[in-house]
Amino acid sequence: MLALPRIQSTRYSIGLRKDELPTETTYHSILLATLKSGDLPKAYAVIDDKVKAISAYVQEWLQYQALWDLEANHVYVRLGDDLTLWQQVLMC
Numbered sequence: 001m002l003a004l005p006r007i008q009s010t011r012y013s014i015g016l017r018k019d020e021l022p023t024e025t026t027y028h029s030i031l032l033a034t035l036k037s038g039d040l041p042k043a044y045a046v047i048d049d050k051v052k053a054i055s056a057y058v059q060e061w062l063q064y065q066a067l068w069d070l071e072a073n074h075v076y077v078r079l080g081d082d083l084t085l086w087q088q089v090l091m092c
Contacts, residue, residue: 002028 079085
């Protein structure tokens with residue numbers, strides 16, 4: 001991402017001197033100028049922790065996806081009026 005080209009406003013300005021043209025054409029120098037030493041690894045660690053938390057959440061949600069996909073009529077037909085079967089389903 002840091003290698004993306006920066007928007008060049010000088011492209012639309014007429015009559016600028018050569019020494020007024022920006023020398024940096026990517027966002028790399030902005031990052032280096034604004035971050036202190038060691039901040040970038042900390043930022044990556046925070047992002048990594050968030051991705052792991054999201055992954056764990058998605059895995060848990062996928063375990064319940066079968067319940068969302070379940071057809072209620074199929075359950076009613078399968079269990080019928082047998083209260084023992086309904087109790088077993090509720091206890092699981």
